[in-house]
Amino acid sequence: DGEKLVSSSIDGTGIIKIWDVGTGRCIHNLREHTGWIWSVTFSPDGQTIASGCNDNTIKIWNANTGECLQTIAAHNAWVLSVTFSVDGKILASGSYDKTIKLWDVETWNCIRTFTGSEDAIWSVAFTPDGEKIASCGFEKIIRLWNVKTGECYQKLAGHKKEIKMLAVSNDGKTLASGCFEPAVKFWDAETGECLATGKEHQAPIRTIAFCSDNKTVATGDNDQIIKLWDAQTGKCVKTFQGYTNSVWSVALSPDGKQIASSHLDAVIRLWDVETGECLQNLRGHIGLIWAVVFSPDGTQIASCSDDESIMVWDVNAGCCRQTFRYPNPTEHYQGGIWTVAFSYCGQFLASGGQDATVKIWDINTGNYRVWQGHQSWVWRVEFNPDGKTLASGSDDHTIKIWDIQTGECMQTLQGHTNNVRSIAFSTDGQFLVSGSEDSKVKLWDVRMGVCEKTLHGHQGLVWPVKFAPNGKFVISGGQDGTLRFWDISTGECLKISEAHNDHISSLDCSRNSRMVITGSLDETIKCWDVESGDCLKTLRVPRPYEGMNITGVKGLTDAHLEMLKTLGAVFNQEN
Structure with a gap:
């Protein structure tokens, strides 16, 4: 009836929100999930909501009261997509475990499992007659399935990268799909013929939907742009521009004079710490830039992105010197790169991301090694100052310590009960600090492989953590917007700064341990005096x-x- 809207997030809160469209007011917060919620959908009658989460479950909710009616242990991996059939009798789910499952709405029993996909399934959609299902995902093709038999009877090929979203027109005659190329394709649902391709997006396409006229398709991308397309011709008929520019990563230069930051607009910015002036804008990535880091000598910056690349930038010249991509993506890589780190000698880069591997790159030759061991996304990699080991933190709740020479996993540190979002070594390399979506900060003895202390206090997930170079305290930033300083010897929280109005996504510390910089989803970068806790400066990209x-x-x-x-x-x- 268009009166309510349901939204979910991958911010780690596990909260689904139901909104009153007329007033813009949040009516209900649904809190039963324990991880990232990838998909939510209303039943055709508007009475029920289904949600899919990275805790591998589907939950069924009363849309009027917000009550959780059912929890289904649905898949062996993340549930990335849920959708109801038009008659509301069947729920379909697609998962990272490469399967599609059909669920009887009366009993919530699984009535059929579709196998055959070669990789994770991002999106599933019923045809209006309920006889077919379309699916897409990492394998770069669209599959059409017979609902009654579970047979994959057609494959639509043409996209060059993973397909994030698809939609079926209300008359069932046309399919539309959007991917990371970025391109939107329109298909004849009966013949499988590609009718047209639209290429006006400049960033990966995240969402797609047919309008009620069956002729117009709406798409949304990482640049906060919505486009309307003619599904027959592939021509863009209208563009709407949104705006937000969250800060995803910050890094302080070794001399403490410059800050590098990455933003939602896929631009890296260099700032003068003293004046707050933006010195340079570095453009080259076409996807969200998850991390920026300075080289040990401060002459280079490395960045990694959703666009499947690592770029190395010359700080003085303001240009990209090298771009690293995997020569055989189907063999070694799928998905975005979440983290990058320089070795202390400056000769190597380490990276991790959506494909659950750690990779070591030789900056001079471009050659790389692949280390496998994690069971899910790698959020953070850090070289040990001793030059002998590297640590990685993952969605599989573990931290692994690797021998740099051999690539052998020497230790697996277990103790967190949710995704490990950040790790950092102490200056002497003997200790490691980790932050997790379980709201905890942990201190580890690297040599013994044991957790020395667990620090409690953050409300919600902990994103960045850092040892102060002087070795006296640990700094953490959280989803609660607070910046916390912890005494290493006692585990006591020494100071809490109400730093930001949204998640603190990144932080760094000056070499003399006197200043901390933070970046946040509230679009600001702040510089903090450690001793007083005062905010020295706030940097922000000018809004429209x-x-x-x-x-x-x-x-x-x-x-x-x-x-x-x-x-x-x-x-x-x-x-």
Whole structure:
């Protein structure tokens, strides 16, 4: 009926929100899940909500009360997509375990499992008659399945990269698919023929849907752009531009004079610490940049992205010197690169990401080695200052210590009960600190392989952690927006700064341990005095209407005011 909207997130909170479309008010917060919620959908009658999560479960909810009606132990890996048949009698789910399952809505029993996909399934969709299912994912093809027999009777090939989303028109005649190329393709559902390809997006496509006329398709991408397409011709008929520019990673140069930051707009920025001036904008990536790091001598920056590349930048020249990609993606790689780190000698890079491997790159030759052992995404890699080992933290809840020369996994540190988002070595290399989605910070003795202390206090997941170079304290940043300083010897929380209005995504510390920098999803970078806890400086990329005074402007609704303020406009309530 268009009166409610349901949303989910991969922010680690495990919360689903139900919204009143008319008022914009959140009606219910659904809190039963324990991880990233990849997919939510209403039943055709609007009475039920289904959700799929990386805790491998599907949950069924009462859309009116928010009550959890059923929990289904659905798959052997993350549930990435859930969708109801048009008659509401069957729920389909697609998973990282490469299977599609059909569930009887009356009993919630699994009535059929489709096997045959060669990789994770990102999206599933019923045809309106309920007789077919379309699926897509990492294997770069669309499969069409017979619902009654479970047979894959057709494969639609043409995309060059993983297909994130697909949709079926209301009359069942056309399919639309969006991928990381980025390109949107339109297919004849009966013959499998590709009718048209639209290539106007500049960033990976995240979502796709048919309009009610069956002729128009809407797509959304990482650049916050929505496009409307003619499904027959593949021509873009309209573009809508959104705006937000969260900070995903920050790094302080070894001399403490510059900050490198990566943002949602796929731009790396270099800032002068003293003046707060943005010195350079480095462009080259086409996907979200997850991490930026300085080389030990400060002359280079390495960055990694959703676009499946690592770039090495010359700081002085402001240009990309090298780009590393896997020469055989089907053999060694699938998905984004979440983390990159320089070795202390500056000769090697380590990377990790969605394919659950750790890779070591020779910067001079481009050659790489692949280390396997993790069972899920690798969120963080860090070289030990001793030059002999490397640590990696993963979605499989573990930290692994690797021998750099042999690639052997020497130790697996277990203790976290959720994804390990961040790790860092102490300056002497004897200790490791880790932050996790289980809200805990842990201190590990690397040599013994044991957890020395568990630090409690953050509300929600812990993203960045860091040892102060002087070895006296540990710093952590959380989803709760707080920056916390911990005494290493006692585990006591020495100081809490209410640092940001949203997740702290990244932090770094100066070599003299006197200043900490933080980056946040609230779009700001802040510099902090460690001793006083004061914020020394706030850096922000100017928003579209930065500083525009809208006080006294007539005809603006509350929604207009909020939107303009979000985009940087100033409104004085007292006037």
